[in-house]
Amino acid sequence: MPLTNSEIRFYDSNVLRLPADKRKEYHAQVDRLITELSRSIRNQTEIQITKVVKAGSFAKFTILRKTSTDPVDVDVVFYISGKNIDRDTLESLNNTIHALLLKVYPNKHVEDFEIQRKAATASFVGSGLSVDIVPVIEDPSRPGYGWQFDIKDGTALQTCAPCQIKFVQVRKDNDADFRTLVRLAKRWRNFSELSALKSFTIELIMAYLLDRDGANGTIEEKFRKFLLYIAQSGLKELIAFPENARPLGQFSNPVVIIDPVYSHNNVAARITEQERQEIVSAAQASWEAAHFASAENDNEVWKEIFGPRFRIEDQA
Numbered sequence: 001m002p003l004t005n006s007e008i009r010f011y012d013s014n015v016l017r018l019p020a021d022k023r024k025e026y027h028a029q030v031d032r033l034i035t036e037l038s039r040s041i042r043n044q045t046e047i048q049i050t051k052v053v054k055a056g057s058f059a060k061f062t063i064l065r066k067t068s069t070d071p072v073d074v075d076v077v078f079y080i081s082g083k084n085i086d087r088d089t090l091e092s093l094n095n096t097i098h099a100l101l102l103k104v105y106p107n108k109h110v111e112d113f114e115i116q117r118k119a120a121t122a123s124f125v126g127s128g129l130s131v132d133i134v135p136v137i138e139d140p141s142r143p144g145y146g147w148q149f150d151i152k153d154g155t156a157l158q159t160c161a162p163c164q165i166k167f168v169q170v171r172k173d174n175d176a177d178f179r180t181l182v183r184l185a186k187r188w189r190n191f192s193e194l195s196a197l198k199s200f201t202i203e204l205i206m207a208y209l210l211d212r213d214g215a216n217g218t219i220e221e222k223f224r225k226f227l228l229y230i231a232q233s234g235l236k237e238l239i240a241f242p243e244n245a246r247p248l249g250q251f252s253n254p255v256v257i258i259d260p261v262y263s264h265n266n267v268a269a270r271i272t273e274q275e276r277q278e279i280v281s282a283a284q285a286s287w288e289a290a291h292f293a294s295a296e297n298d299n300e301v302w303k304e305i306f307g308p309r310f311r312i313e314d315q316a
Contacts, residue, residue: 001297005183007312014311015089016183017059018065018072023040023260030054030074033104033122033131040100041078047096051079055161057199059107060168062182066128067309069190073130077139077161079146093135101133107116113163124262136161145261158262164200167260168241169206175215177222182206184223184306196275201268204257209238224290230283235276288303 001287017028034052041047056075057063066072078251079094101122123130136146136159149155171178185202209222209229240248243298249264254273259265269281286305293301303310 002218002294002313003220003299003302005219006178008223009177010305010312011310012180012183014239014314015311016064016180016187022065025127026036026058026072026074029124029129030076030129030131034076036104037097037100037133038078038274040104043095044100044103045096047093048081049163050081051076053077053079055134055162055165056132057186059161059165060203061172062168062186062199062203064183064186064190069307070187071130072128073132075132075134075137075161075172077134079136081138081140083137088273089280097133097135098150122146132215157259159259159265160261163243163261167205167207168243173208175210175222177215178206178210180219181222181226183221185226186308188227188286191305192286194275194279194282196271197279198267201271204239204260204267205243207241208257218293220290220308224227224287227283227287230280231268235271242310 017040026053029148038049041049041228046097047132053059053076054074055077056073058074065071067198071168078097083093104203105122120192121130121132134148136148139158142160145158145160148157148159149157165276168178182203185206186199189197206226209225215227238248238256238258240263241260243260244258244263248258250268251265251266253266253269253271255268256266256270259267289301289304293299293305299310299312
């Protein structure tokens with residue numbers, strides 16, 4: 001017997017989804033960081049911040065609650081004006097932000113702050129929260145848009161944090177369980193140790209299936225469809241969206257999933273051929289397990305997909 005929507009929503013609400021009190025705590029912690037960092041940038045540099053946007057899974061409400069295998073991170077996008085689009089500028093921005101973080105939090109260890117490919121990251125030991133500070137050079141001609149950079153390969157990609165949040169909201173409006181499905185897929189990803197399958201990629205695959213097939217079916221059926229799509233397609237099909245401006249970019253990567261806010265960005269570009277095969281193999285095995293669990297009414301098998309914390313009712 002398949003899992004009912006109520007049973008899956010119980011699992012999502014009580015095990016997967018970030019609780020309201022924790023969301024409030026993280027909001028407050030991030031707001032304090034934004035306030036202090038913005039003040040430091042304004043007082044100690046010539047950088048002009050025009051807007052700050054909380055982004056990523058936290059802003060999209062697809063984030064998982066923190067566990068030993070499910071980290072919690074928040075993307076904070078700082079829109080900056082009056083800067084040139086070049087690699088030196090990005091390195092300078094990230095290094096400046098890194099130095100200011102050390103001044104804002106003088107009692108934290110240096111290793112708590114790292115320079116990532118596109119952001120400076122602050123990690124808070126007490127709450128377990130990691131905050132990625134992402135500098136984006138704004139495009140004054142397009143509200144919400146700007147240029148985000150990779151400090152290792154020097155690439156500059158157009159992005160729009162508000163547009164990405166809206167993209168998920170539109171899918172949520174089309175399917176009330178869209179965010180639940182994304183959280184299920186992310187928990188499966190984490191338990192399966194598929195680190196190459198990023199959260200944004202999962203959101204886009206799930207959105208593609210919703211756009212293609214509609215919202216019909218139970219939550220379990222749609223989650224199994226997600227696994228089956230990966231297994232059958234091998235992630236070899238190009239995925240794009242109605243939001244994409246044409247023409248699309250040309251890519252030769254093993255997996256091509258077009259960023260809905262920038263048609264020349266392949267969100268899945270860093271997935272190698274070996275990683276693609278590992279993801280497809282894991283999806284096939286998990287689909288078979290899910291099909292068996294559903295057909296045989298064996299809920300213990302779902303723990304092979306989501307891990308030992310899977311439950312659909314209160315514990316006795």
